[in-house]
Amino acid sequence: MAKxxxxxxxxxxxxxxxxxxxxxxxxxSTWIWILTFLIYCSYHMSRKPISVVKNVLYQNCTLVNETINGTYxxxxxxxxxxxxxxxxxxxDSSFLxxxxxxxxxSGFVAERMDLRLFLSGGMVLSGVFASMFGLGYFFEIHTLWYYILVQVLCGVVQTTGWPGVVTCLGNWIGKGRRGLIMGIWNSHTSVGNILGTVIPAAFVSYNWGLSFIVPGLIIASVGVLVFFFMVPEPTLVGLPNPNKKELEGASLPHRRRRQLLRDFADTSDEESASLMSHEQEVCYDDKTKEACAEAQGNKEEKAIGFLQALAIPGVVEFSFCLFFAKLVSYTFLYWLPNYILNKTSYSAEESANLSTFYDVGGIIGGILAGLVSDFSGMSASTCAVMLIAAIPMMFVYQVFCTVSLGINIFLLVLVGILVNGPYALITTAVSADLGTHQSLKGNAKALATVSAVIDGTGSxxxxxxxxxxxxxxxxxWEYVFDMLMAADLLALLLLTRLVMRDIQGWLSRRRVGYNVSI
Known part of the structure; x- marks a missing residue:
């Protein structure tokens, strides 16, 4: 029980x-938005240094001008x-x-324990294991299995992040403008990647151990902040859960629901508190008050299982779409600095800093995808359009990235927008919507499991x-880009049924609107 x-x-x-x-x-809700942003920003920051450090773990000796003990x-x-x-x-893959x-x-565990302890413990341990990788520099550890073991341990504790933050934020924010709010919020991924590139790059040329230790200390510090100041559920401070309220409200007769909303809008703040409390107790059918309370509120909710999560409409399609979308995104995440280093004349530090423009595009892409999804109500179609545009854009970047610095930056931003837009939308607003789907009948104990199933498949x-x-x-490298373009095409094909459903729903709404206007 959360406390x-x-x-x-x-x-x-x-x-x-x-x-x-x-x-x-x-x-x-504003504080939780800020806190969960910082949480997942620090998660991504702590897992990014390997993409920067690999440029000095393995590089051409002829590019190094200094000597140590007379040898290169x-x-x-x-x-x-x-x-x-x-x-x-x-x-890389030992972690992933x-x-x-x-x-x-992890999602099953998150549904069954205090999210505050779940997240703070995971963050402190993430800091410890990230620092252990950096300690390999100071203790001159040259055993491959040491670095693989550290990455495996990091992979275990880092799973606390996503189901934890999505569930916590989803508990506080209803469906209204979830796409836009979570689209802006999801920029934590790109901000974390940028910080996880810039901070390690400051040390990588002379002490790559600090490239891991400094981000490790930062995420552990944020974990301490979570332990003292997180409120994972509104009910802990006497406030209603917006998801449960919406789902229960959707089952009420239309006229009664409209009257309830009108009454709520006309009340003062003090009266609205009483009305919210009353809403949770009153039953709008022929049952007695006691029987209704037992049916709606007194029965303890149970966390759903894996098969129940898969049975929610859309979970399977979005999960496998994310499999290929995340394959593309994480290949850029881990190999883009190395690609730039090999294809241009920039140094390891300059290549790492230049790669951050891909993450700038990711911020824009996540916000844009959320905004379009909210406006259109067509999440699958939004993802499909961006996937279609991303395929030729990756080819264009491969061909023209060496022309000039300005063109490289411009194309990196465009690729970041189109590659990360669908990834961001599926892992945030889509996961939260499916985790509070009407088929769950108001069960609030599903968000972490659904988000873990979707993100686990994508991972x-x-x-x-x-x-x-x-x-x-x-x-x-041209073969790598061929693989990425093929993966985006497969992600697009997996959304075909959902895109058709989006289009049919849009046409249906148009017909209804036309008939009403007549």
């Missing part, structure tokens, strides 16, 4: 006693021979495959992409 931390209890008793319910709801030094054993790209892909596998179980693709890209890049 309030003592710090929030102190705030409740000293500051929130006289605060009107609506204002209190706004203050808390440029590589870090065991990444010091021609199969280094394969070994580095193995290190572990993350993908454990994610399916398998995220693990495969970088693993395949490393060995393929030895034969030529």
């Amino acid at each position: 309030l931390p003592l710090s929030i209890q102190a705030i409740e008793t000293s500051c929130c006693v006289t605060v009107p319910p609506r204002k209190k709801q706004t203050l808390y 030094w440029c590589d870090w054993k065991p990444f010091d021979n021609e199969n280094a790209p394969t070994l580095l892909s193995t290190v 495959f572990t993350y993908a596998f454990v994610m399916f179980f 398998i693709g995220a693990a495969l992409g970088p693993q395949i890209a490393g060995p393929i890049s030895i034969y030529g």
Whole structure:
């Protein structure tokens, strides 16, 4: 059972006693939005340094001008021979495959324990294991299995992040403008990637151990903040859960629901608190009050299982679409700095910094996808259009990225918009909508499981992409881009049924609107 931390209890008793319910709801939901943004930003920041550091773990000796003890030094054993790209892909994938596998179980755990403890514990441990990778530099550890083991441990504890933050934010934000709100919120991924590139890049040229230790200390610090100041559910501070309210309200007769909303709008803040409380108790059918209360509120909700999550309409299609969308996104995430280093004359630090423009595009893409989805009500179609545009854009970037710095930046932003837009929309608003689907009949104990199933499936693709890209890049980067374009095409094909459903729904709404106007 979730409990309030003592710090929030102190705030409740000293500051929130006289605060009107609506204002209190706004203050808390805004704080949770900010806090969950910081949480997942730090998760991504702590997993990004490997993409920067791999440029100095394995590099051409002729590019290094300084000498150590009279001999050239440029590589870090065991990444010091021609199969280094394969070994580095193995290190990447040891994290990603572990993350993908454990994610399916993480959602089940998140539904059954205090999200505050779940997240804060995972963040502190993430900081510890990220720092352990950096300690390999200081202790001169050259054993491949050490780095694989550390990445496996990181993969386990990092699974606490996504189901935790999506569930927490979903508990506070209803469906109204969820696409836009979560689209803006999902920029935490790209902001985290940027910080996870810029901070390690500041140390990578002379002490790559700090490239891991500094982000590790930051995520552990945010974990401490979560422990003292997170409120995972509105009911803990006497506020209604907007998802449960919406789902229960949807089952009411239309006239009664409209009257209830009108009454709520006409009340003062004090009266609205009473009305919200009354709404949770009153039953609008012929049952007695006691029987209705038992049916609606007193019965304890049970977390759903894996098969129940798969039975929700749209979960399977979006999960497998995310498999391929995330394969593309994470291949860029882990290999883009190395691609730029090999294709241009920029240094390791300059290549890492230039790659952040891809993440700038990711921020724009997530917001744009959420805005269009909210406006159109067609999430699958929004993803499909962006996937269609991303395929030729990746080809254009491959051909023209070496022309000039300005063109490289411009194309990186465009690729980031189109590649990350569908990925961002599916993992946020779509997951939250499916986790509060009407087929669940108001059960609020499904969000973490559904988001974990969708993101877990996508994470398998995220693990495969970088693993395949490393060995393929030895034969030529054009083959890597062919793989990415093919993956986007498969993601598009998997959405065919949902896109047709979107179009049919749009045509139906148009016909209804036309008949009403007549």
